[in-house]
Amino acid sequence: MTAIQLGTIDYAIMLIYVAFVIGIGWTLRRYMKTSSDFLTSGRSIPAWVTGLAFLSANLGALELVGMAASGAKYGIATSHFYWVGAIPAMIFLAVFMMPFYYGSKARSVPEYLKMRFDERVRCLNSLTFAIMTVFASGISMNALAKLLHQLLGWDYNLSLWICSAVVLAYVLKGGLTSAIYTEVLQFFMIVLGFAPVVYLGFKDVGGWTALTGKLSQVAHDPAALALNSKSFAPDAWTSAWKPLLGGPTNNPMGVDVFAMVFGLGFVLSFGYWCTNFLVVQRAMAAKNMSAARRTPLIAALPKMLFPALVILPGMLAVALASGGKDGYRLPPKIISEKTYAKAIPAIQEASLLRLGPDEALQQVNKAIGRKDSGDLKLKRDKIAAIITESTSQPLSKELIRSRLQDAVAGNDYDGVILSLVTKYCPSGLLGLALTALLASFMSGMAGNVTAFNTVWTYDLYQAYFARNKSDDHYLWMGRAITVVGILLSIACAYFARNYDNAMDVIQLVFGFVNAPLFATFLLGMFWARTTGTGAFLGLLGGTATSGIFHALTIASGNLPGAKGGYIALAHTFPSEMAQNFWLATFAFISCFVLTTGISLATRRTKTNEELKGLVYSMTPKIKDEGEMWLLRPAVLGVILLAACVVLNFIFW
């Protein structure tokens, strides 16, 4: 990707945005009087605000960049991450779980676990959560700084530190409230910043019929765009369920329907949306119970429509690349500096020796080396063209560089969304779209940092280090840990930049921890007999099951090692995604069975009275008859669920 030029107006828009988010933090600073104001917003925010923040906190790097990437790779089936993997869980959280989170007066999800079970469960959950959020935030910051570097030629270090400083400035001033308020602003920024890009892409492709036509050609021969080596039915990229029902070999995701519905739709999705403090914290900050319960429901409506904004661009990019319209291609994999340093002399040498295409390609590949190149594949005819040209008249290093980049066969899917932005946006709109991108990264980072500082202050520091201090002390700690949290995120960003593989392993381990989590919450909230020992050991057992499952299985095409199968090979999955979904399924079932069994074998430590407000059967039903019937969570939930089913049918 070549660096693009920004005009004054583009910088002006970015600066206005930065000024406003910092300004919001500045305005809110005088309301931050107690630790609860700072860390939990003092439970004072209206539902539409917490609802949009709920969505925005989850809208990190993953959403905009990653979903467009998946849209290109898998087409419309990516929307299962929304319609199957998010909406039902969000509705469940609102209708069934929020009453316990909010009603128990817990300040965090780990604190709920302590009230419901015991100190051990809270300790396990808060520690893993704290470490995880810091890494998640670091990974996202690394991705941002890399993108800004590739796209705008900005310095990696400078972009990383400046973006972090902006987030620090407003979170430190206004705490969670300021994170939530800016998340709402960021939500509108993201939607309004990307909508015109999607519109222009859609218009350029020629509308829905033209898009499905192009994508059916792509499905027939995805190898032409280096998307997939197989050939699929014409609707593989344009219908959500039919290719899935055809079995894992008939859809580009390589997933079967059970893994999709149970593994993603139930285990992973409920595990994330219903137990992850990052999102639940937003609902907990609402001003009253009914606002807290409406929070996930208000978020569900835009979430349902988001595929049009985040997945569609990926599909449009594939359709444009398939026709080769105006010379558009999917952004190629980025060649690293190290590889350039080896490849350029090899090209020069090959042209001096006047090697033939095959020998030249071999020479270059040899120079790059298997280890460094990863799965970098160069196109034979493009390399041959460089050699021919260079033989008649030596090309400059710069020219060889750009020609080499063009010769890469693999795609850099994460660059898809930006390739569309740069293709369609004139100066002005360009600034808006880039600001939207910045906003999405900042909202993700602020979300992580505010969840981290609360869990640290209340669940780790107050619980284990300084039990009976004044509230001023905890407020001070909340601020201090915000700075530390951001510094740790920056450290993680550098770590992610330098040790890509170590990062993959870390994320894998987090996957192990997260997979069984929902079983613990489900049993804890709906079965009074669940004991602390049962929950604790069940959680550990579930995590161990994920680890063992991973060690015994692998996805086809991967080599045993960090990608799994390092003990033995009991099963080979058609894709990593399938392996993931099945891993979660096994971990969940194991945690569920273990927790149930151990609970029955151990003595209850909490009386019925103590479980009031924490467990379904011990808690008086919430009376929401006073509210207008349309606004009751259960009614709203049913309406949203019905709308979601309709969407699934439309794109069947």
Place this chain on the structure above:
Amino acid sequence: MGLDIRWPIGLMFSIIGALLLIHGVATGSDTEMLKRSLGMNVNLVWGLVLLVFGLLMLLSAKIAASAKKPKEK
């Protein structure tokens, strides 16, 4: 909390919208630039959309503020 978030959102989008609108008018004759956005003066159109959105936000914040005041005091 003391701040109605509609104020800053409304203000920010009004300013950005107005900027884009002016930029769109100023560069409306630059055909080379318009080619990129399929011949449409997208800055002008979208600037207008943002401006309207921002003003509506401000309006709704204003209405909420004036409805709240007599009740509280």
